[in-house]
């Protein structure tokens with residue numbers, strides 16, 4: 338089992354646009370495999386490639402990792418092609434430790450991307466799955482969930498994180 342190191346805010350790879358994947362080759366399949374293992378071990382319900390330091394458009398999601406209905410989704414070059422409604426859920430992020438906050442997102446989304454065979458797939462999602470997909474696709478565009486908060490809350494979190502970092506280094 339390969340568990341990769343998870344990058345945390347404000348590492349640069351989290352704040353930049355990831356590159357589309359031109360070819361689903363062995364390296365990408367292996368990366369997806371390692372990302373899934375890293376997500377399950379964290380534990381988390383979604384992970385974007387730039388969270389493990391690879392600026393490529395690849396994500397893994399599993400909203401029921403400990404249950405029998407567990408269903409791993411792997412998508413390359415994902416894009417949201419339709420949205421509907423609004424929902425507010427408390428989110429957290431493996432790359433933004435010790436922060437939880439309510440974020441307003443679309444309740445339903447349709448996402449198009451490539452599976453690991455390079456085949457185009459479309460996923461219709463709602464509720465938690467829709468939220469996680471939006472969160473991970475945001476990652477690939479260099480956007481962290483704290484960017485969706487009010488400026489006041491965001492600044493508060495950023496200050497808290499900086500203090501924590503300073504303490505760790507000190």
Ligand SMILES: [Zn+2]
Nearest residue numbers: 429430431432
């Ligand atoms: Zn995240």
